[in-house]
Amino acid sequence: MSTYLWTKYSEHVYSKWEKTLVWDMIDPYRRPKSFKPLIMIYVAAFYTGVIGSAFTEQLYKEKYWEEEHPGEAVPLMRPKFYYGPWKVHREDHMPKQ
Numbered sequence: 001m002s003t004y005l006w007t008k009y010s011e012h013v014y015s016k017w018e019k020t021l022v023w024d025m026i027d028p029y030r031r032p033k034s035f036k037p038l039i040m041i042y043v044a045a046f047y048t049g050v051i052g053s054a055f056t057e058q059l060y061k062e063k064y065w066e067e068e069h070p071g072e073a074v075p076l077m078r079p080k081f082y083y084g085p086w087k088v089h090r091e092d093h094m095p096k097q
Helices: 002-029 036-068
Strands: none
Touching: none
16 A cells, blocks of 8 residues: 555656746746736726725715805815925915905
């Protein structure tokens, strides 16, 4: 029985080595993996962020306009994740002369 098991084991190891040798020879000629799924995920994430940002800004404007300051012009919402200089050149934000 042990001879039979050792024989089967040696055949398994040899065939495994043989398969590895064959695939190592073929590997350089394989097509490269596609970046299409990764690019699609990035595009979907970008547009999800754009739509979420527009939705958030719209809710902000509706709350500002209807609840807190009815009848006034709605100011622009400051960017949440940008902490640099932020200038807006619009007539309602220009200093009075």
